[in-house]
Amino acid sequence: MIRVARTPCPPSLNPADPDAAGPRELRRLKEKLDQGETLKSDDFRAYGSHAVREDLREMFHGKCAYCESKIAGSQDTDVEHYRPKKGVTEADEAGIRHPGYWWLAMRWENLVLSCQHCNQSRSYHVIIPDGLETEAELRTFLEQHTKSKAGKLNAFPTEDSQWVTVETGDITSERPLILNPVDTDPKHHLDWVLFEGASTVREKDGSPVGESTRRILGLNRRWLEEDRRIRLLEMRRLRNRLIDKLNKWIEAEAPEIAEIYRTTADEYIEDLVALTEDDQPFAGMARAFLELVQKEVAEMEGP
Template sequence: MRYVDRSTRPAPESLSAADGGGLKEYAKAKAYYAKVPPHKKAYPFKAYKADDVALALRNLFHGKCAYCELRYEGGQPMDVEHYRPKGGIQERDDHRGYWWLAADWNNLLPSCIDCNRRRGQISADAVMTLAQLEAAFASIGDTEPGGKQDAFPTLDGVWADPEIDPNTIESPALIDPTRTDPKNHLHWPQADVSVVLPVVDLLGSECPRATASILIYALNRIGLVQSRLEIRQSFDAQIRLIREVATAAMELVDPRREIFMKIAEDGILSLRRQTGIEHAFSAMLSARLEAFEAEFSTLLEAELI
């Protein structure tokens, strides 16, 4: 998960225009939920499915899932996901969902089906070996519910009532990468398995927002970890080569030293390009590169002493 600045894309016209489907649907939904006795089913929302909404989300997130950074365009459908669920909340039977935000641009995110739709998932953990990961991937194993669907836990058990701005009273447990920088909550360990973990504070406590997000979005589901691992292994191979070139350069005293160091520096520039926001799993790769650049700087400083 990586921070994305939503202000770089205006709200799609179908949601923002006075005569657009979004505002028309909002008026109809308001009347629907005001009926006494209340309807038993949620309003059949459709405005958020407009083509210009899907395109705007695609362009904002570069064709990636907002939660796991998987490039969904390669082979699976994209769900236009409601960060705050539109038709009900899993944690509260008496809450009818954030129906007034069903066509709100700021409440919509692009999601792959595995992050959004709840089903049984097998998850990896930080201590699994590559062999164990392969075995888990190949087995049906013990599954646990994964996928957001209508889940929306809060840190203090408070949810907004209809047509109140929830941002003024709620403390969401789930991370929205357009509102919060996930880098402040999620940690990518330098382990063999590409799992993501909660940041731990000085007292040893896990970030509760990270813990909830990893669990509910199923960010360590086996198939996703496997996909991340394949990309990370290629990235790490490039890091090893750059490290070897730089180390060899340190042992030279002739003009070849400058040539070798230039090759290493060009290699780092190439790695930086691969961590761009348009690339799959860029948050994970950025963490890997940040650690290596710190190592590379230490190597150069040691050489200058």
């Protein structure tokens, strides 16, 4: 997960335009509630337009906002409501009646692009545990695995179990336990396992936001971890070649030979940097890996 800048609101959701689809839908929802009617899924349509979905694809670089899988070209995407529109699971469990953040269903700032695995709650996920130091341990686990439920759906936990339940409430007073990469930089809450048997993500420095995010979204689910591990192994290979060329650069006696090794090493660094760009899958993990490599290079280069 990486920090993403919110792009301008699509015209159809512009709250300043009373004739736009978003404001018109909000008026209809209020009318239904005033008449004592219950809101249904079909009442929420403005957020699902093709234009909105395309703007989200562009903003999130064709990736899931949560797991950073490249999804736009290979599978259907979900327009995800960060604050759920039809209910809050944790509020219900705490005995608090929450109607959902229906008044935010058509608000641009509440929408993100999500893969279906992160957005929908499914009970067949295999979650890779922490502490698998070797690939052999990973294989053993997969032979004995159990299935778990994961996916956001209507989940929206808060640190103090307090939620805004009415349109006039101040949502900035809430303390969400799920990361929104538009509002918060994930690197402060998530840490990456880079040199063990599995490519997993864990909370950083005991962050409850990081722990809740990875658990609820299933960020260590099996096939996602496998895709991340493939990218990580690619970066490891580049790192190994880089370190080899730097060692030869240091050991070379002839300046012209040293220059050849250094040039090759710099090319490997460029290859690693390219994998950290916003549009690359798993850029958050790649940036953490690159940071470690850069420290290695700095130590080898000396003062």
